[in-house]
Amino acid sequence: MRVNNRDHKEDGKTAAKRMLGLMGKLITLLVQLTGCNFWELLGLTSIWKGWASARCKFFIWTLMLERILTADKLLQRGWENDYFCPLCRRNLETASHIFTECPFSLKVWEHMAVALGLDALKPTNWLDKGLSVLEWYMGLVGRQTKSQRKIIFPASNLICWEIWKERNRRIFEKKELPFTGLLVRIKDEADVWRLAGAPIPLVTQYGGTPFDPG
Ligand SMILES: [Zn+2]
Numbered sequence: 001m002r003v004n005n006r007d008h009k010e011d012g013k014t015a016a017k018r019m020l021g022l023m024g025k026l027i028t029l030l031v032q033l034t035g036c037n038f039w040e041l042l043g044l045t046s047i048w049k050g051w052a053s054a055r056c057k058f059f060i061w062t063l064m065l066e067r068i069l070t071a072d073k074l075l076q077r078g079w080e081n082d083y084f085c086p087l088c089r090r091n092l093e094t095a096s097h098i099f100t101e102c103p104f105s106l107k108v109w110e111h112m113a114v115a116l117g118l119d120a121l122k123p124t125n126w127l128d129k130g131l132s133v134l135e136w137y138m139g140l141v142g143r144q145t146k147s148q149r150k151i152i153f154p155a156s157n158l159i160c161w162e163i164w165k166e167r168n169r170r171i172f173e174k175k176e177l178p179f180t181g182l183l184v185r186i187k188d189e190a191d192v193w194r195l196a197g198a199p200i201p202l203v204t205q206y207g208g209t210p211f212d213p214g
Helices: 005-034 038-046 054-064 071-077 095-101 103-116 133-142 146-172 179-195
Strands: none
Touching: 054 133, 054 146, 095 103, 095 133, 095 146, 103 146, 103 179, 133 146, 146 179
16 A cells, blocks of 8 residues: 555644644643743743652742732732731731741741852842742742752752741741741751752751841
């Protein structure tokens, strides 16, 4: 039986067109669902490549989409909330505030940057203020070389995760770890992640001054 090459080429082109059409529809749907543009979506997909527990990755994903239920979101819905960030008790709690602006969290980042020997985690090395959480995170991780990114990804995921857990502890359990206690908790968790295979450096020292509640 003779094979008609022209028909095969046409079938191939049609299948490729159909595939591109489906991908376009999928991207459009994701843009509508997430509110992100194409490049932000590309950044979001990289979250799943970095080392972190499944629960932490899911949390980071919802954080990047700013879908975590912080006080500003609860206010918008008319739901009961405490208004103030439970970590510093000075500002309205928003996702950006908790992770990129809160004086308590900034101290945690500063200490852990020294402890892990990762300068990129120092707030003084971050990009300009006023960025969305996703822009901040992509700036933090995206500016690194590929080998550095493998280390920065899990370290930043872990710190975000532990800051969020401390925030929840204060709101839902009415308990709080002292500042140094939280640093020890992050170090212990880093040890667990490292044993599980995460490329997180060993904590050898702490640096900087502790958080001053004022
Ligand atoms: Zn705060």
